[in-house]
Every structure is written in C-alpha cells, then in structure tokens.
Amino acid sequence: MTTIAFLGLGIMGSPMAVHLAGAGNTVTGYNRSPDKAEPLVAAGGRAAASVAEAVRGADVICLMVPDSPDVKDVLAGEKGVFDSAEPGALIIDFSSIRPDVTVELAKQAAARGFRMLDAPVSGGEKGAVDAALSIMVGGDTGDFEAARPIFETLGKTVVHVGPSGSGQTVKAANQLIVAANIEALAEAVVFLEAYGVDIEAALRVLGGGLAGSKVLEQKQGNMLSRSFPPGFRIDLHHKDMGIVTAAAREAGVVVPLGSLVEQLMASAKASGDGALDHSALLRGVQRLSGRADKEN
Missing domain, CATH: 3.40.50.720 (NAD(P)-binding Rossmann-like Domain)
Incomplete structure (x- = not known):
C-alpha cells in the first residue's frame, strides 16, 4: 500500500x-x-x-x-x-x-x-x-x-x-499516428456516404482487413451516430499536434502529414468543435465537402 x-x-x-x-x-x-x-x-x-x-x-x-x-x-x-x-x-x-x-x-x-x-x-x-x-x-x-x-x-x-523525456517523445508519435488514423477514417466515412453505401457493413468488412485499427473500432460509433462526447477533446489533440510539429522541427524531421492534420485540428477548433471528441474531425471533412449535417 x-x-x-x-x-x-x-x-x-x-x-x-x-x-x-x-x-x-x-x-x-x-x-x-x-x-x-x-x-x-x-x-x-x-x-x-x-x-x-x-x-x-x-x-x-x-x-x-x-x-x-x-x-x-x-x-x-x-x-x-x-x-x-x-x-x-x-x-x-x-x-x-x-x-x-x-x-x-x-x-x-x-x-x-x-x-x-x-x-x-x-x-x-x-x-x-x-x-x-x-x-x-x-x-x-x-x-x-x-x-x-x-x-x-x-x-x-x-x-x-x-x-527522461522519452515517454513524451513516444506519446507525440502516438498522437501523430492516432490523428492521421482518425482523419483517414473520417474521410472514408464521408466518401462512402456520398456513394450511398451501407456504412455499418462497409466498416465491418474494413475492420477485418488491413484497414482495421483501434481507431476504427473505437471511433466508428461516434461517426455513425454523429455523437461526439469528449473521450479525448480536439482542444487537447490540437495541443499535442503542436508538440509533434515543434519537436520534429527541432530534430530536422519532415512530418508533412502531421503538419496537415495539425491544421485540420486547428480548423476544427476554430469552427467551435474544440470541446468535442477528436472523432469530430468528421465534421470538418463534411464542411469541406459541402455535406455538413443540418445541425453541423
């Protein structure tokens, strides 16, 4: 004890x-x-x-x-x-x-x-x-x-x-991978919806292949229901992506995808979604595609 x-x-x-x-x-x-x-x-x-x-x-x-x-x-x-x-x-x-x-x-x-x-x-x-x-x-x-x-x-x-510091460096890498996965999943959902595909069936089969991930498993429900209670807020993930890009700059490492996702997080925050779960990146993809839900 x-x-x-x-x-x-x-x-x-x-x-x-x-x-x-x-x-x-x-x-x-x-x-x-x-x-x-x-x-x-x-x-x-x-x-x-x-x-x-x-x-x-x-x-x-x-x-x-x-x-x-x-x-x-x-x-x-x-x-x-x-x-x-x-x-x-x-x-x-x-x-x-x-x-x-x-x-x-x-x-x-x-x-x-x-x-x-x-x-x-x-x-x-x-x-x-x-x-x-x-x-x-x-x-x-x-x-x-x-x-x-x-x-x-x-x-x-x-x-x-x-x-000391290694844990934070690994966490930054984790946040880069998670953010990229969430954005990819969000884009896939909007893409599939545009073609009238059965989204639940599509994600079920995608989850059984190489596209499967913890992100798909844990975040698809939020995206399908358009409900984004904060398990991890966009505000915090935006902060973490700033850590990623700053640390990469100091190390002389190029993170083009990370920089793009950081900007998409910034856009979501600026649009008022900062207090929502990071799966609400879906809302940003909808806005950019002109397919925002009526309440979005």
Missing part, C-alpha cells in the same frame, strides 16, 4: 485515481474544481483543498493536467509540489507535454531531492475507465521498477522507453 497524491481529476485523472484507491492505496486528490474529487471520495480516497495539502506525506505524486504550463505551475509554482512534497518522493507525470519541458523539470526535481518519471498514456477515457491504458515511461530504470505496481494498476501495456 502506497500513500499517493493525485493532482488533476478530469476525464482521465478521475478514473485513474479511483483505480489506485481501489487497489488499496491511500489516495488524496486535488483538482481546481473541487466537485471533480467526488468519485475519488466515493471510492475511499480523500479530497484536498490545495496542492500543498494533497502532497503532504505522499510517497508518490501523480499528475494528470492538460499542458506544459499547467505541469510547470503544479510542480514549480509557489506552494507547488517542489515546495511542499516530502524529500525523496517519486513524481509521476501522466500528462502529455513537450519533451524539452519534461527534461528541464526532471532536472529541477532532482536538484530538489525528488525522483521524476514522465509517463504519458494512450487509450482515452475508455482506457482510463477500464484500467487498460498504454503507458510509455521515461526516466531512471530503478524509479520505473519502483512505480511498476502503480502502472500495472492503471494499464495493460507498460513500457520503459528510455531516459
């Missing part, structure tokens, strides 16, 4: 914290919107009124917040983790942020006597709820092994991918 502080109890963080409490750990959660802590409290955890209160006495500190500035603020801000946590605490950042920011924060953590792993996840809300996330971990091997019980409580695929 471990004493855990979990900072960030949103769509992903809340079920993750609940699973950790259900596994017998002592979990204290903090979120800027206090009501977000209710599921954790119902699962036997505790809600804190501040970051400082949440991390007091914690052996492990988990973060799941939206972006690089948020992680910087939670860790290095006034009365944040670095100011308030117990020396030697293990910090696990499940957020998806810039690799260079992770490396710098890990250096600051070490200088303050903490250990830090970057451990972004893939699998969306469903993966978090089902404790079936894919977790890509960067940092010290010994710290990774110490954190393994936590990772295995939350995910099905847990891999140490290299030193």
Whole structure:
C-alpha cells in the first residue's frame, strides 16, 4: 500500500485515481474544481483543498493536467509540489507535454531531492475507465521498477522507453499516428456516404482487413451516430499536434502529414468543435465537402 497524491481529476485523472484507491492505496486528490474529487471520495480516497495539502506525506505524486504550463505551475509554482512534497518522493507525470519541458523539470526535481518519471498514456477515457491504458515511461530504470505496481494498476501495456523525456517523445508519435488514423477514417466515412453505401457493413468488412485499427473500432460509433462526447477533446489533440510539429522541427524531421492534420485540428477548433471528441474531425471533412449535417 502506497500513500499517493493525485493532482488533476478530469476525464482521465478521475478514473485513474479511483483505480489506485481501489487497489488499496491511500489516495488524496486535488483538482481546481473541487466537485471533480467526488468519485475519488466515493471510492475511499480523500479530497484536498490545495496542492500543498494533497502532497503532504505522499510517497508518490501523480499528475494528470492538460499542458506544459499547467505541469510547470503544479510542480514549480509557489506552494507547488517542489515546495511542499516530502524529500525523496517519486513524481509521476501522466500528462502529455513537450519533451524539452519534461527534461528541464526532471532536472529541477532532482536538484530538489525528488525522483521524476514522465509517463504519458494512450487509450482515452475508455482506457482510463477500464484500467487498460498504454503507458510509455521515461526516466531512471530503478524509479520505473519502483512505480511498476502503480502502472500495472492503471494499464495493460507498460513500457520503459528510455531516459527522461522519452515517454513524451513516444506519446507525440502516438498522437501523430492516432490523428492521421482518425482523419483517414473520417474521410472514408464521408466518401462512402456520398456513394450511398451501407456504412455499418462497409466498416465491418474494413475492420477485418488491413484497414482495421483501434481507431476504427473505437471511433466508428461516434461517426455513425454523429455523437461526439469528449473521450479525448480536439482542444487537447490540437495541443499535442503542436508538440509533434515543434519537436520534429527541432530534430530536422519532415512530418508533412502531421503538419496537415495539425491544421485540420486547428480548423476544427476554430469552427467551435474544440470541446468535442477528436472523432469530430468528421465534421470538418463534411464542411469541406459541402455535406455538413443540418445541425453541423
């Protein structure tokens, strides 16, 4: 049993914290919107009124917040983790942020006597709820092994991918692949509809061949029903595609498809779809094709 502080109890963080409490750990959660802590409290955890209160006495500190500035603020801000946590605490950042920011924060953590792993996840809300996330971990091997019980409580695929920042780099690659797949699926659906094809039958046979993917499996329902509750918001995927293109530029790598999908994400956000699930890229394809639904 471990004493855990979990900072960030949103769509992903809340079920993750609940699973950790259900596994017998002592979990204290903090979120800027206090009501977000209710599921954790119902699962036997505790809600804190501040970051400082949440991390007091914690052996492990988990973060799941939206972006690089948020992680910087939670860790290095006034009365944040670095100011308030117990020396030697293990910090696990499940957020998806810039690799260079992770490396710098890990250096600051070490200088303050903490250990830090970057451990972004893939699998969306469903993966978090089902404790079936894919977790890509960067940092010290010994710290990774110490954190393994936590990772295995939350995910099905847990891999140490290299030193600090490596987890974020692999997550950026993941987001590139997922975005390209979603856009391709969206274009295929609009294309098939234009020809009056039985879409459900078409996607069933496509899913059984080389075109099959987790994206097709998990996102076709949203596209067929034109319902896009946020499992992973376009706003966040737009942010992640910015990480991809910026990191690629720094490495001197060309990502033409990634750059195009980043612009399509930006268009979806500008059109008011930022709060929808990323499968709502379908709406952008419909708009570009002059085939938008009446409510679109």
